[in-house]
Amino acid sequence: MEKKLINKVAMVTGAARGIGREYALRLAKLGANIVITDIDLTAGNYKESDISANTVKEELENLGVKALAFQGDGTDEEFVVDVVKSTMNEFGHIDILINNIGGTGGAGPGLATEMSVEKFKKVIDINLTTTFIFSKHVANIMKKQRSGKIINISSVAGDVPLFVVQPHYAAGKAAVISLTKTLALELAQYGITVNAIAPGYISTVKWDAHFSSQVEELVKKVPIGRIGTTEDCAKVIEFLATDLSDYLTGQTIQVDGGLLALNPSSTNTDTYHL
Template sequence: MEKRLLGKTAIITGSARGIGREYALRMAKLGANVVITDIDLSAGKYKETDIKAKSVKEEVELLGVKSLEFEGDGTDESFVKKVVDDTIDTFGSLDILVNNIGGTGGAGPGLATDMEVEKFRRVIDINLTTTFIFSKHAGKVMKVQKSGKIINVASVAGFVPLFVVQPHYSAGKAAVISLTKTMALELAPYGVTVNAIAPGYISTVKWDAHFEAQIEDLVQKVPLGRIGTTEDCSKVIEFLATDLSDYLTGQTIFVDGGLMELNPSSSKIENYQI
């Protein structure tokens, strides 16, 4: 793999397991120093089948680059500021931010008319507020540098509410897409790009466990005929993190096997109890 990011530094949020781990490893393979952040750095232990070290930090370092790790809540601005400040103190620059923190944080499904406000607010915080705070502090650094790439992880659910029992998650991801466009406008004069990806059905340990009973049905909705992989997503992250995407900003790229664009039944709302 060509070292397109040699000498660069990337912060990957929510990267102790699953798809975030895949992004961290991809950045490292491209030559970037990688900063790992997660609310629980031990979250990925014993869950991934191909783990090669005791932590993602160690996996990254085995690829020949340097790494830092931070455990904390991405909705806590003081924590985020420390991550960004320590990254600059250690590496001298911040070139890439991948806002991967997301999900429902264990809040579970529910109908909007029945959902407690605190449950809704928590999921919005996990998906939107974390993206905003990390982008705010990374964006300040990138403005001064007059360079940088911010990549937000949204979802097809931000465009079409696939599951009626996910109003909090769909709303959060839709807001991430809007924030992507707004910050792209703000940072464009400084040479900083802000883009997003919108994954569809992507196989991870957690996702597979949730949808085990529905996988066959979900595959039928995907024109390419398979569930996506974390590598499918990381390849697009690579495009957005490297010079290949220098003239692209404010965009959201679907990584969904054609689910949204080509499937005429994609707008059908399902009532899966996820």
């Protein structure tokens, strides 16, 4: 793999497991020094995980790059400010931001007409507010540099609510797409691009635990004929994080194997996607 990101610094939020970990490892293999955050940095130490060291930070360092790791809540602006300050003290610049924090945070499914305001706000904060806070503080660094790449993680659910019992998650991910466009317009004059990816059905430890019994049925909805992998998403992150995407901004790329192209109006009322 060509080391396209030598001397670059990439911050990846929610990177202690799953897709976020894969993004961090991919960028490290491209030569970038990595900063990861997560609400639980030990989350990768699950028996089901293929983690090759005690922590993701150690995995990254084993790839020959420098790595920093911060444990905390991405909805807490003070935590984010501390992360950005510590990163600048160590490296002096931030070139790439991957806003990967997301999910339902254990809030679970529910119908919009029955869901509590507290539950709805919690999931909006996890998916949207974290993206806003990290983008705000990192973008101000990038503006001074007059360069940078911000990559937000949405979901196909942000385009089409595949599961009606996830109004909080779908709304949050849809808002991430809108925020991506707004930031792209604001930051283009500073040489900063802002794009997003929208994964479909992607196999992770967490996803497999919930959908292992439904894989055969779900695959029928995917024209490519398989469930996606974290590497499928990481390859698109590589494109957006390198000079290959320098003339691309304000876009959301669906990494879904053709799921929405096949049936963009399908909605599942029986189950939910975490």
